[in-house]
Amino acid sequence: MIISVASGKGGTGKTTIAVNLALSLGDVQFLDCDVEEPNAHIFLKPRLTDERRIFVPVPEIDESKCTYCGKCREVCAFNAIAVLGGTGPGGGSVLVFPHLCHGCGACSIFCPEKAIKEIGREIGMVESGIRDGMGFVHGRLNVGEAMSPPLIRKVKERADSARTVIIDAPPGISCPVITAVEGSDFCLLVTEPTPFGLNDLVLAAGMLRELKIPFAVAVNRDGIGDGKVDDYCAGEKIPILMRIPFSKEIAGAYSRGEPAVSLFPELAGQFRDLFSRIRTVSGSS
Amino acid sequence: MKKIAVVSGKGGTGKTVVAASFAALPGSKVMVDCDVDAADLHLLLHPEVKERHEFRGGSTAVIDRGLCRQCGKCSAVCRFKAVKSGPRVERFFCEGCGLCARLCPYGAISMGETVSGEWFVSDTRRGPFVHARLGVAQGNSGRLVAQIRRAAERIAAEEKLEYVVIDGPPGIGCPVIASLSGVDCALVVTEPTLSGLHDARRVMETAAHFAIPVKLAVNKYDLNPEMSGEIEDFCRENGIQFAGRISFDPAVVEALSAGQTIIDSGNRTVGDEIRKIWELLIR
Numbered sequence: 001m002i003i004s005v006a007s008g009k010g011g012t013g014k015t016t017i018a019v020n021l022a023l024s025l026g027d028v029q030f031l032d033c034d035v036e037e038p039n040a041h042i043f044l045k046p047r048l049t050d051e052r053r054i055f056v057p058v059p060e061i062d063e064s065k066c067t068y069c070g071k072c073r074e075v076c077a078f079n080a081i082a083v084l085g086g087t088g089p090g091g092g093s094v095l096v097f098p099h100l101c102h103g104c105g106a107c108s109i110f111c112p113e114k115a116i117k118e119i120g121r122e123i124g125m126v127e128s129g130i131r132d133g134m135g136f137v138h139g140r141l142n143v144g145e146a147m148s149p150p151l152i153r154k155v156k157e158r159a160d161s162a163r164t165v166i167i168d169a170p171p172g173i174s175c176p177v178i179t180a181v182e183g184s185d186f187c188l189l190v191t192e193p194t195p196f197g198l199n200d201l202v203l204a205a206g207m208l209r210e211l212k213i214p215f216a217v218a219v220n221r222d223g224i225g226d227g228k229v230d231d232y233c234a235g236e237k238i239p240i241l242m243r244i245p246f247s248k249e250i251a252g253a254y255s256r257g258e259p260a261v262s263l264f265p266e267l268a269g270q271f272r273d274l275f276s277r278i279r280t281v282s283g284s285s
Numbered sequence: 286m287k288k289i290a291v292v293s294g295k296g297g298t299g300k301t302v303v304a305a306s307f308a309a310l311p312g313s314k315v316m317v318d319c320d321v322d323a324a325d326l327h328l329l330l331h332p333e334v335k336e337r338h339e340f341r342g343g344s345t346a347v348i349d350r351g352l353c354r355q356c357g358k359c360s361a362v363c364r365f366k367a368v369k370s371g372p373r374v375e376r377f378f379c380e381g382c383g384l385c386a387r388l389c390p391y392g393a394i395s396m397g398e399t400v401s402g403e404w405f406v407s408d409t410r411r412g413p414f415v416h417a418r419l420g421v422a423q424g425n426s427g428r429l430v431a432q433i434r435r436a437a438e439r440i441a442a443e444e445k446l447e448y449v450v451i452d453g454p455p456g457i458g459c460p461v462i463a464s465l466s467g468v469d470c471a472l473v474v475t476e477p478t479l480s481g482l483h484d485a486r487r488v489m490e491t492a493a494h495f496a497i498p499v500k501l502a503v504n505k506y507d508l509n510p511e512m513s514g515e516i517e518d519f520c521r522e523n524g525i526q527f528a529g530r531i532s533f534d535p536a537v538v539e540a541l542s543a544g545q546t547i548i549d550s551g552n553r554t555v556g557d558e559i560r561k562i563w564e565l566l567i568r
C-alpha cells in the first residue's frame with residue numbers, strides 16, 4: 001500500500017507526520033519526494049548506501065550537419081531552441097536553452113539532417129539507504145534547477161511494492177505534488193487550524209478529488225487558531241484521522257531534528273492507530 | 286522601483302505574515318502573491334478585484350476517437366506516460382509537447398490550449414495587489430508567476446510606486462526561480478529549526494546562483510534561541526546580512542485568524558521587529 005502525506009500549505013507538519021508514522025510502523029519504505037527541500041533525512045538519519053546522479057535528455061546540435069532549416073525551433077513547444085539565420089555548415093547558429101527544455105525528444109526526431117543527438121544533463125541525485133528495518137530513498141534537486149518532476153519520478157521508481165510505502169510529498173497543488181502523489185492508494189492531508197491552513201486544505205482536497213485519490217485529514221498544532229477546518233471537514237464529510245495538539249516540547253524536538261516518537265514513545269501507539277484508520281477508510285483493511 | 290522578494294525555502298515559516306506586514310509599512314508599493322499554488326496573502330489584504338484575466342499556461346493533447354485507429358504510436362512516443370489505454374490523454378501528465386499530435390499517422394490528435402488559472406489586479410487599502418489562482422491540479426506555475434510579476438511591475442512603473450513586494454512560494458524550483466529572477470533583494474524568512482536552516486541554505490544558494498543579494502530573518506526565534514544563534518553564525522560566516530529576529534507570540538495566529546496584518550493588529554513587539562527589518566531592506 002502506498003500512502004502519501006501532503007499539504008497545500010508548506011510547514012504544516014507533513015514531514016513530522018510522515019516520519020513519525022514511518023518510525024511507529026517500523027517495517028516500511030520511506031520515499032522523500034520533496035526533492036526541492038528534502039528534510040526527512042534530518043529526522044530519520046538513515047545510513048545512505050547508494051547514490052545515483054539523475055540526468056534528463058537535452059539536445060546537442062552537430063553544427064557540421066546542421067543547415068539552419070529551423071525545423072527544431074518550429075517543433076519545440078517550449079521555446080527551448082533558437083535558430084539564427086545562415087545557410088551552409090557554420091553559417092548560422094543554433095542555441096539550446098537547457099532550463100526550458102522538457103526533454104520531449106521532438107527536435108531530434110524531426111531534424112531532417114539528423115544533426116541532433118540527445119545528451120544527459122544532471123538535475124540532481126537520488127540517495128538511498130536504511131534506518132533499522134526501514135528503507136529510505138530521497139531525491140535532491142540541484143540548486144538552480146527549475147523542474148523537479150523528472151527527479152520525483154526517479155525517486156518513485158524505487159518504490160518497493162511488497163512493502164508499505166510512505167511518501168513525503170512536496171507542498172502545493174501543482175506539478176511536483178501531482179507527480180509525487182499520483183498512484184498512491186491513499187493520501188493524508190496535513191493542515192493546521194488557521195485561515196491559511198484552511199484555504200490551502202480546500203485547494204489540496206480539490207486536487208485529490210481530480211486525481212481520484214481517497215484522502216483524509218490530520219490536524220497538526222490543534223488548539224491554535226479557530227474551528228473552521230473542523231467545520232469544513234464536517235461539511236464535506238472528510239474524516240479527520242488524527243489531531244496533534246500544539247506543544248512546545250514537540251516543536252522543540254522538531255527544531256533539533258528529533259522525531260517526536262523518540263521523545264514521547266507513547267505517541268507511537270497513536271500513529272499506529274492512524275495507520276489502522278487509514279486502512280479502514282481506504283477500504284484496504 | 287525596488288523589487289523585494291520574500292522567500293523561505295521551507296514552507297510555514299511565516300513568510301506571508303511578514304510580507305503582509307510590509308504592505309502596512311511606509312512606502313508606496315504594489316504587492317504580488319507569487320505563491321500561486323497556495324495563495325494566502327489575500328486573506329490578510331482583503332482585495333477588491335478590479336481586473337480578472339485568464340491564464341493560459343500551455344496546451345494538452347486531445348484525441349479524436351472517430352479518427353483514431355488504435356495504432357499505439359502516441360503512447361509509444363510520449364515520454365511523459367501521459368497517454369493511457371484507450372487511448373486517452375491524462376491531462377495531469379501531458380506536458381503539451383505536441384509530439385504525439387505530429388506523429389499520429391491518422392491526424393487524430395490536436396493540441397488544445399488550456400485555461401489553467403486566473404489572475405487578478407486588485408485594490409486594497411494599502412495599494413494595488415496582483416494575485417492569482419492556479420486551476421486545480423495544473424502545472425506551469427512558473428509561467429503564471431512570471432505573468433503576474435510583469436503586471437505588477439507595469440503598475441509600479443505607471444503609478445510611480447517605490448516598491449514591488451513579492452510573496453514567494455516555498456522550495457527552490459521553477460516558481461521560486463521565477464519569483465527571484467531580477468529582484469533587487471531577497472529576504473529569506475526562516476525558523477530556528479534544523480529543517481529551517483537546511484532549507485534556507487538551499488534557497489540562499491539558489492539566489493546566489495542567480496546573483497541576487499540575500500538577507501535573512503529568523504521568525505519565532507525564541508522557540509529555539511540556540512538554533513537561532515547557529516543560523517546567525519551561519520550568516521556571518523557566509524557573508525549574508527542578518528536582517529533581524531521576530532519573536533514567537535500566539536497573538537500572531539490570533540491576528541491572522543482575524544484577517545489582520547501584525548501592524549494593524551497593534552502588536553507592538555512583533556510589529557516593531559518587522560518594521561526594523563523593513564527599514565533595513567529599503568535602506
Ligand code: SF4
Binds near residue numbers: 065071073
Ligand atoms: S532541425 Fe536540424 S538542421 Fe534544422 S536547424 Fe535544427 S538542428 Fe539544424
Ligand code: SF4
Binds near residue numbers: 059078080102107
Ligand atoms: S527535447 Fe523537446 S523541449 Fe527539449 S529542445 Fe527538443 S523539442 Fe524542445
Ligand code: SF4
Binds near residue numbers: 357358388391393
Ligand atoms: S497515434 Fe493516433 S491513431 Fe494511433 S493510437 Fe494514437 S491517436 Fe490513435
Ligand code: SF4
Binds near residue numbers: 345362363384385
Ligand atoms: S502532447 Fe506530449 S506530453 Fe502530451 S500526450 Fe502528447 S506526447 Fe505526451
